[in-house]
Amino acid sequence: MRRYSTTAEPAPAEPANSLFQGGGARRSDWQTVRNLLPYVWHYKWRVMLALTCLVAAKVANLGVPVLMKKLVDSMNIAPGDPAALLAVPVGLIVGYGLLRLSSTLFTELREILFSKVTQSAVREIALQVFRHLHALSLRFHLDRQTGGMSRDIERGTRGIQSLISYSLYSILPTLVEMSLVIGFFVVRYDIWFAAITICALAGYIVFTIVVTEWRTHFRRKMNELDSRANQKAIDSLLNFETVKYFGNEEYEARRYDENLRTYRTAAIRSQNSLSFLNFGQQAIIALGLILILWRATVGVAAGKLTLGDLVLVNTLMIQLYIPLNFLGVIYREIKQATTDMDRMFVLLGTQQEVADTPGAPVLAVNGAEVRFRHVGFGYEKNRVILDDVDFTIAAGTTTAVVGHSGSGKSTLARLLFRFYDVTRGSIEVDGQDIRKVRQVSLRASIGIVPQDTVLFNDSIYYNIAYGRPEATREEVIEAARAAQIDTFISELPQGYDTPVGERGLKLSGGEKQRVAIARTLLKNPPILVFDEATSALDSRTEQAIQSELMRLAQNRTTLLIAHRLSTVVHADQILVMDRGRIIERGTHAELMRANGHYAEMWQIQARNAAEGSPDADALAIDVGDATQDA
Structure with missing residues (x-):
């Protein structure tokens, strides 16, 4: 099975000496x-x-x-000799x-x-x-x-x-x-x-x-x-x-x-x-x-x-x-x-591209302020994905990032989880460079609800409990209630023991997202990432999931990555990205008054709504020239 990126970000190029493609030297x-x-x-x-x-x-x-x-x-x-025996x-x-x-x-x-x-x-x-x-x-x-x-x-x-x-x-x-x-x-x-x-x-x-x-x-x-x-x-x-x-x-x-x-x-x-x-x-x-x-x-x-x-x-x-x-x-x-x-x-013997430094301490979270300090990054040397990205997510606030496909939004989440190390600058949590702390402690402090929730081919209970495997059954059920999926599970013949199938294909998109929310609630991290968490859902399901995400984000430091402007109007700070750079920032009201790129995208959505487009409030904003960086 080839692993594909679930976002519009470009996948890294395959090394020339790929071992499992027959290029590695024996x-x-x-x-x-x-x-x-x-x-x-x-x-x-x-x-x-x-x-x-x-x-x-x-x-x-x-x-x-x-x-x-x-x-x-x-x-x-000799034969017949009586002494033979x-x-x-x-x-x-x-x-x-x-x-x-x-x-x-x-x-x-x-x-x-x-x-x-x-x-x-x-x-x-x-x-x-x-x-x-x-x-x-x-x-x-x-x-x-x-x-x-x-x-x-x-x-x-x-x-x-x-x-x-x-x-x-x-x-x-x-x-x-x-x-x-x-x-x-x-x-x-x-x-x-x-x-x-x-x-x-x-x-x-x-x-x-x-x-x-x-x-x-x-x-x-x-x-x-x-x-x-x-x-x-x-x-x-x-x-x-x-x-x-x-x-x-x-x-x-x-x-x-x-x-x-x-x-x-x-x-x-x-x-x-x-x-x-x-x-x-x-x-x-x-x-x-x-x-x-x-x-x-x-x-x-x-x-x-x-x-x-x-x-x-x-x-x-x-x-x-x-x-x-x-x-x-x-x-x-x-x-x-x-x-x-x-x-x-x-x-x-394959070298770890992202490894802990010897004696790295555990991340000490005190408020969970996240700072991207003049970050530069590219999957390939000759292609820049992020260029001098600098912003702060204050502790307990929500920062939304919007922009066209390929603008670098989902790369922010990957770098925050330290799937890759930044090329320039640094990412800090409460003043600690994430490259200098243990990765296990960093990821234990971050929860994510992705666009495409991939579940294990096991029961619903197993997939919710995966957020914190040592949790009690009562805690797992409470997380399901908080994600408003407990009623649906209770109506199933096998209840929490219902298998979800390969990659969770037996569940609908909204059901999978609620399982992801319950899993994150059970983990109870101080930092949250919503990476296009509702973009694959219909309008009604999106509105229901969106309200649950709002409750989940309360009193937590949240990075909200979205194509759809309808999901970010409540954010304390909105960042507009284009070609790997932040071109605008502010609240929804401030950006509308500035009448810039954000306001233009909002007007496109409003025009579609006026023309009676179905699911107008859930239309993706990457239309027209928005595909130029895909």
Whole structure:
């Protein structure tokens, strides 16, 4: 889902190296692994115990074929010999069974010990990424497609589990088992056994690494195409009504199918390359097994080796190639996991554009006077949005800002919430520069009723309580009563538990605005922002909501941003903006007497009313040349 601005303000330009559009530079696998290690090493004792158990399991696993050799050699008794039953090596049989059991026991102990490490690391990283996303600036989120980003995070967390599971208690024990087998061959048999084993292992590992490196880009391409298809699907479904308005269901289906066809092609190529890799690995294994069995057979024929040695060599090689084959799978999974994790860790390392200064104090509100001191700002360097904006909202008063679309009105609210930092000048609350206080305390002191109230896909109660999650149920209901929505909620079959749907689409515009008002009332902030709060409503609903907003603004410092002059006549101060500058200021009466830009806009509205235009008192003022800055 692409996040769009809900106002007429221009969205920031997308950075050239947009990570989730495929432009970000991919880091090395080792860099990704280094980012993961601190989360795992936090449980270092569990890690070491798990590794000890796994090594013990491999040692026990190696002892199984050695006991089998002794068992075979001890059974070299002529058929029909009455001493055969007495010669059965009961101790070897019992030992054989115990070694197999101990191998399984140590393996399960490893899983028990390491499960907490894996899941805790996944939890910590996922939570950190989630918090970091909320800490990033509005510019970042306007530039990203949420559907693709969520898929990247999902794959990244799965990749963490794969990487931890495979790398820490599979690769090392496999290498230990390989070393034990080669050492055993060197000590017990001639050098050819070890040489054949080493050559087969080296060939297998080199082939696996080279081919896996070659086919990794297929996996990366699959991820990109998968994210793109997911973005298109989510964007289309979230804009369901727009699709229906224009009858473009088939058009959306064709767009989605184009991405699916491209993904299918990449997936087929990836599978074909995987089949080639698997066949090559098995060919190397088969060649090594043939050569070493040939050496063992020659030894038995020459009387230098026993049948037990032949069984031992064959079993060791098969037993070695099982984890060796798994080692190839591990390497492929690790490459895929690091590819999947890379985007998530780069996201986690994204710099905060708007960050608290070290040791920033909490905002101390005493009256809540707001001062914009010669503020300058632009979303882009070559386009100025605000130019030397200077005004004060006295504590407990209402200041309204009007002007054409694109004049910079809604940018004032974004800067006050510190979604962006000003380019020049400063914004102060009770004499404190908002860049020097903690953002959490600043935003806790400000409430907003926006033009387009977007609700969570949850119950009405949840959305009202979101203003202050720790509030009691009685306080939530009281806020609903104050916003005059309690009667409507009570008439619903599910009452306060009624789901509002995706983005609150099950409610009307007026109902959503009342929920927003109740939410802000529950928050009870000293500073209020009404950003085009009634411009999307019909006249009757607007008048009802407007009276509720007036009550909400009493004794609070209020910034009222509006297109419609009918909503600002009561303000203690009205600012008229054009091209990012304040061109007029005063009360409604003062501005009408000045007969300037404000009076001209008022006359346009009055003329429309005289001509009988429907909803004349709610007409937008951005007509004619008012669109010049849109």
